[in-house]
Amino acid sequence: MAHYTAAQADTFPKLLMRDAEVFGDRPAIRHKDFGIWQTWSWAQVLENVRAFSIGLETLGVKKGDTIAVVGSNRPRLYWAMAAAQAIGAIPVPLYADSVADEMAFVLEHAEVSLAVVEDQEQVDKLLSVSERTPKLQFIVYDEPRGLRDYDHTRLKSFADVQEIGRGELKASADRLARWEASVGATKTDDLAIILYTSGTTGRPKGVMLTHENVLVSARNGNAFDNLTEKEEVVAYLPLAWVGDHIFSYAQSYVAGFCVSCPESPETIVEDRREIGTTYAFAPPRIYENLLTLTMVRMEDASAFKRRMFHYFIGVARQWGEKILNKEPVPLHARLLYGLGEFLVYGPLKNRFGLSRIRVGYTAGEAIGPEIFRFYRSLGINLKQLYGQTEASVYITAQPDAEIHADTVGKPNIDVDVKIADGGEVLFRSPGVFIGYYKDPEKTAEAKTPDGWVRTGDAGFFDPKTGHLKIIDRAKDVGKLADGAMFAPKYIENKLKFYPNIKEAVAIGDKRGFVTVMLNIDLTAVASWAERNNVVYGSYQELAGHPRVYDMLAAHVDEVNRSLAEEGIMAGAQVRRFLILHKELDADDGELTRTMKVRRGLIAERYAPLVTALYDSSPEADISTEVTFEDGRKGVIAARVKIRDMTVHQLAAPTLERAA
Amino acid sequence: MRAPSEKEAKTAEVLLAIEDVSLSFGGVKAIRGVSFDIRKGEIRAIIGPNGAGKTSMLNVINGFYHPQEGRITFRGEQRRAMRPYAAAQGGIARTFQNVALFRGMSALDNIMAGRTLKMRKNFFWQMLRHGPAMAEEVEHRRKVEEIIDFLEIQHIRRTQVAKLPYGLQKRVELGRALAMDPDLLLLDEPMAGMNLEEKEDMSRFILDVNSQYGTTIALIGHDMGVVMDLSDRVVVLDYGRKIADGTPEEVKSNQAVIDAYLGVAH
Numbered sequence: 001m002a003h004y005t006a007a008q009a010d011t012f013p014k015l016l017m018r019d020a021e022v023f024g025d026r027p028a029i030r031h032k033d034f035g036i037w038q039t040w041s042w043a044q045v046l047e048n049v050r051a052f053s054i055g056l057e058t059l060g061v062k063k064g065d066t067i068a069v070v071g072s073n074r075p076r077l078y079w080a081m082a083a084a085q086a087i088g089a090i091p092v093p094l095y096a097d098s099v100a101d102e103m104a105f106v107l108e109h110a111e112v113s114l115a116v117v118e119d120q121e122q123v124d125k126l127l128s129v130s131e132r133t134p135k136l137q138f139i140v141y142d143e144p145r146g147l148r149d150y151d152h153t154r155l156k157s158f159a160d161v162q163e164i165g166r167g168e169l170k171a172s173a174d175r176l177a178r179w180e181a182s183v184g185a186t187k188t189d190d191l192a193i194i195l196y197t198s199g200t201t202g203r204p205k206g207v208m209l210t211h212e213n214v215l216v217s218a219r220n221g222n223a224f225d226n227l228t229e230k231e232e233v234v235a236y237l238p239l240a241w242v243g244d245h246i247f248s249y250a251q252s253y254v255a256g257f258c259v260s261c262p263e264s265p266e267t268i269v270e271d272r273r274e275i276g277t278t279y280a281f282a283p284p285r286i287y288e289n290l291l292t293l294t295m296v297r298m299e300d301a302s303a304f305k306r307r308m309f310h311y312f313i314g315v316a317r318q319w320g321e322k323i324l325n326k327e328p329v330p331l332h333a334r335l336l337y338g339l340g341e342f343l344v345y346g347p348l349k350n351r352f353g354l355s356r357i358r359v360g361y362t363a364g365e366a367i368g369p370e371i372f373r374f375y376r377s378l379g380i381n382l383k384q385l386y387g388q389t390e391a392s393v394y395i396t397a398q399p400d401a402e403i404h405a406d407t408v409g410k411p412n413i414d415v416d417v418k419i420a421d422g423g424e425v426l427f428r429s430p431g432v433f434i435g436y437y438k439d440p441e442k443t444a445e446a447k448t449p450d451g452w453v454r455t456g457d458a459g460f461f462d463p464k465t466g467h468l469k470i471i472d473r474a475k476d477v478g479k480l481a482d483g484a485m486f487a488p489k490y491i492e493n494k495l496k497f498y499p500n501i502k503e504a505v506a507i508g509d510k511r512g513f514v515t516v517m518l519n520i521d522l523t524a525v526a527s528w529a530e531r532n533n534v535v536y537g538s539y540q541e542l543a544g545h546p547r548v549y550d551m552l553a554a555h556v557d558e559v560n561r562s563l564a565e566e567g568i569m570a571g572a573q574v575r576r577f578l579i580l581h582k583e584l585d586a587d588d589g590e591l592t593r594t595m596k597v598r599r600g601l602i603a604e605r606y607a608p609l610v611t612a613l614y615d616s617s618p619e620a621d622i623s624t625e626v627t628f629e630d631g632r633k634g635v636i637a638a639r640v641k642i643r644d645m646t647v648h649q650l651a652a653p654t655l656e657r658a659a
Numbered sequence: 660m661r662a663p664s665e666k667e668a669k670t671a672e673v674l675l676a677i678e679d680v681s682l683s684f685g686g687v688k689a690i691r692g693v694s695f696d697i698r699k700g701e702i703r704a705i706i707g708p709n710g711a712g713k714t715s716m717l718n719v720i721n722g723f724y725h726p727q728e729g730r731i732t733f734r735g736e737q738r739r740a741m742r743p744y745a746a747a748q749g750g751i752a753r754t755f756q757n758v759a760l761f762r763g764m765s766a767l768d769n770i771m772a773g774r775t776l777k778m779r780k781n782f783f784w785q786m787l788r789h790g791p792a793m794a795e796e797v798e799h800r801r802k803v804e805e806i807i808d809f810l811e812i813q814h815i816r817r818t819q820v821a822k823l824p825y826g827l828q829k830r831v832e833l834g835r836a837l838a839m840d841p842d843l844l845l846l847d848e849p850m851a852g853m854n855l856e857e858k859e860d861m862s863r864f865i866l867d868v869n870s871q872y873g874t875t876i877a878l879i880g881h882d883m884g885v886v887m888d889l890s891d892r893v894v895v896l897d898y899g900r901k902i903a904d905g906t907p908e909e910v911k912s913n914q915a916v917i918d919a920y921l922g923v924a925h
Binding site: 145 | 800801804805807808809811813814816859863867870871
């Protein structure tokens with residue numbers, strides 16, 4: 001067997017061979033199946049990847065071919081990526097919840113010749129668009145259920161392909177050496193992966209990253225937080241997202257830590273609790289959901305428990321962050337916090353599956369400062385990170401004990417960051433992508449000739465802390481008609497902190513004042529309705545209920561008050577708002593697959609509502625086309641009411657003009 | 660997407676035959692001289708308006724009711740009367756119109772209960788939960804976990820069934836019936852009271868049970884659309900009499916069936 005030192009292992013397959021040698025029997029990956037955690041050691045992973053890789057080669061996959069990987073986080077799908085890389089093929093992970101049409105676009109664009117998918121659902125999707133993907137030769141599936149009666153000429157099970165590989169290995173003595181030679185032939189600046197960004201505008205773009213891009217970023221990320229082979233990570237984010245690729249794949253290969261794949265999407269919290277994750281990564285949405293769920297449950301708890309909870313959360317709010325940052329605190333606070341840890345924080349962290357957490361990151365979008373502080377006050381070392389697919393994630397991150405709710409931290413190891421004249425953030429690092437697949441035009445737009453990458457985000461370095469602050473997407477930051485600054489995401493994030501508000505879309509660029517469209521959070525509002533005897537028959541009816549409007553009006557008023565206190569934002573207070581009759585949905589194209597709002601498209605789709613928001617009518621009619629989960633379409637029609645808000649004035653003379 | 664070869668592959672071998680069965684409660688005739696058969700590997704639907712005698716028929720098949728007249732042949736063995744216990748041991752499992760689960764127990768324990776008949780070790784060993792009884796329990800648990808995986812109910816494994824929404828309770832009940840490894844699965848109104856999404860899920864599970872485990876299924880339903888899509892053959896009852904029998908297409912165009920559903924003066 002060929003040997004690779006840490007320095008020589010500069011591609012994924014080489015790294016895998018090194019891990020199998022160095023970590024051998026240590027667990028590499030787990031999957032909960034049939035109620036039991038099944039574990040594979042690094043040596044076993046190598047054997048599995050090798051067998052599949054040779055199987056792929058026998059099926060005709062060559063160096064430079066692209067193979068699609070579709071499904072939720074499963075060991076075999078991660079192995080498929082390494083197996084492809086070992087023979088110089090390039091994996092292209094797809095968002096598993098994409099509808100068939102979106103998948104067809106990527107399969108076609110990336111010229112995929114073979115797809116490794118999770119189950120029948122994905123097989124069906126790929127088969128349904130097969131006439132658009134003539135290059136697709138084989139579909140390999142992990143989960144055989146329901147596929148027994150399918151035509152198997154172009155369909156293979158993962159195990160079958162591995163058997164082909166194992167058969168080849170047995171049949172000829174030099175097959176192993178030939179495979180290892182192909183691993184040896186992989187070069188660090190070879191293309192390692194193409195990640196299609198879901199993009200808040202337009203068709204997805206294929207970001208090409210080399211082994212070096214991904215592995216150097218992973219290595220630096222590990223160094224930044226001292227990650228070792230002892231970490232426990234739960235993989236549950238989409239495979240196609242660069243975050244998962246770095247955290248659950250690259251960092252694991254580099255550090256040798258074990259990644260656990262949950263049993264099903266519904267069991268993640270329970271599974272995380274069993275594993276006791278030490279290093280976690282999630283977009284703000286996940287943390288928001290956990291908090292919402294907790295708050296809703298506490299409302300249903302007995303009066304005693306509720307009082308205890310709120311009392312100790314108050315204690316944590318006052319002292320928790322100081323204790324986490326190792327600042328001096330009085331003895332009585334330490335004792336009280338200790339009692340709170342025993343009675344409330346400990347059990348709560350156990351519920352969240354975060355009892356053993358050492359480092360937790362939130363990224364992808366700005367997190368509400370209140371949510372951020374909530375987790376930190378419980379003693380969870382949650383930090384913010386700013387990254388992009390084009391950077392192999394890392395641009396900036398917060399070092400331990402330098403945590404501020406409103407910044408995204410300092411440039412990561414080996415990363416240079418500068419602010420362009422227009423306020424746009426630019427970066428340069430070893431993780432910088434080589435280009436968009438088959439799109440030199442877009443590549444040239446994003447990369448400057450001297451190697452800087454435009455992030456498209458507006459930001460500035462905070463002179464006090466030296467940390468980077470992101471305001472909004474550069475193109476989204478606008479001005480109201482009177483010239484006051486309008487940063488929609490800033491307002492939306494403030495609104496979304498309230499558990500009752502799931503999504504918010506702020507409008508106001510070049511207009512006289514700011515208006516918002518809100519989505520209620522069904523879990524939170526339904527529970528409130530039950531407690532307050534509010535009767536409703538559907539989502540639509542609940543969303544339009546006058547008492548729900550009253551409740552949200554109170555939230556909007558609080559947001560206006562806090563905007564009024566912030567000087568430059570005071571002009572951007574919300575004058576009118578409405579509650580949408582349907583949830584914004586990625587299937588309708590209103591959100592991206594990573595759940596960011598597509599502002600432009602929403603403004604178009606709900607044009608009658610936007611018009612009504614600005615022509616002072618008390619309500620408006622709207623009918624929208626919706627896509628159901630199985631791809632069928634329907635129409636929802638509704639009459640949506642609009643509420644007027646009063647604007648808060650501040651005494652300070654400089655702000656009067658803006659307000 | 661089901662391959663066409665599959666339906667042809669179903670054998671014509673008769674698993675269960677009902678001949679001239681009549682059942683009455685005092686003066687009320689619930690079933691009057693009905694004959695039909697269920698072939699191995701098929702999905703057989705029994706439909707009819709309210710009070711047609713569908714559930715009574717199911718109760719006759721699994722031995723809960725004893726018909727006054729007629730013969731029932733199951734796997735070549737003829738019988739007039741049989742106790743439900745014997746039917747269960749003989750490989751007939753069922754679910755109920757109104758969910759009949761152990762409400763205070765978890766989903767896992769409920770499905771595990773379906774394995775009771777397969778447990779060979781005596782009560783004493785089971786109580787100790789040790790030695791051979793433990794080995795046996797592990798074996799049964801594996802089977803139960805396969806079913807949990809199959810029905811995609813991992814997330815409610817430890818949840819008390821009384822706390823579950825109705826659609827999931829129905830799924831647990833199906834799981835318990837499957838745990839018996841039945842040759843013949845009787846489903847009494849498997850989609851009653853479900854919303855569209857739950858109905859679609861349940862239909863998929865029924866088809867998967869049939870194709871993956873090769874289980875013969877007899878189901879009762881009054882939602883014509885769903886039943887017609889699922890089943891290979893349909894028998895229609897009305898006022899205890901059989902009024903039609905055949906493929907969904909044949910039954911759909913049968914005048915007697917249309918009359919029974921739309922209502923004509925009798």
